[in-house]
Amino acid sequence: KKYQLELKFCESVVTEMMKTKHAKFSYPFLKPVDPVALNIPQYLKIIKKPMDLGTIEKNLKDGNYQTAKDFYNDVVLMFNNCYKFNPETDDVHKMGKMFQQLFDSLWSQ
Numbered sequence: 250k251k252y253q254l255e256l257k258f259c260e261s262v263v264t265e266m267m268k269t270k271h272a273k274f275s276y277p278f279l280k281p282v283d284p285v286a287l288n289i290p291q292y293l294k295i296i297k298k299p300m301d302l303g304t305i306e307k308n309l310k311d312g313n314y315q316t317a318k319d320f321y322n323d324v325v326l327m328f329n330n331c332y333k334f335n336p337e338t339d340d341v342h343k344m345g346k347m348f349q350q351l352f353d354s355l356w357s358q
């Protein structure tokens with residue numbers, strides 16, 4: 250069916266984004282933000298729906314996305330959480346922009 254092909258494409262995008270060759274800017278996004286480890290107790294007050302690429306990959310594998318758009322929305326949520334919490338001057342904000350550039354290029358192929 251059409252959506253199965255769409256979701257196969259989403260899996261190929263996640264696989265590429267998780268490759269170690271992108272680690273210099275991907276690492277803050279591969280696992281859920283840990284407010285204790287990062288000493289940011291305010292994080293869950295500011296970010297109502299945390300999202301990360303590991304969770305997105307699990308959602309894909311568990312069949313939790315009905316369409317590619319649902320997948321796309323979680324990836325964009327992940328980046329927007331980063332931009333909301335980390336000021337533009339922060340390295341993590343800049344890493345988010347670089348990682349989103351990679352995503353945009355993969356998404357439009």
Ligand SMILES: Cc1ccc(Nc2c(-c3ccc(O)cc3)nc3c(C)cccn23)cc1
Binds near residue numbers: 277278289331335
């Ligand atoms: C005191 C302080 C300030 C900023 C941060 N940001 C940050 C984030 C982060 C990623 C996504 C997101 O939505 C929010 C935060 N991930 C990190 C990592 C992996 C290392 C260092 C900083 N990191 C951490 C601590």
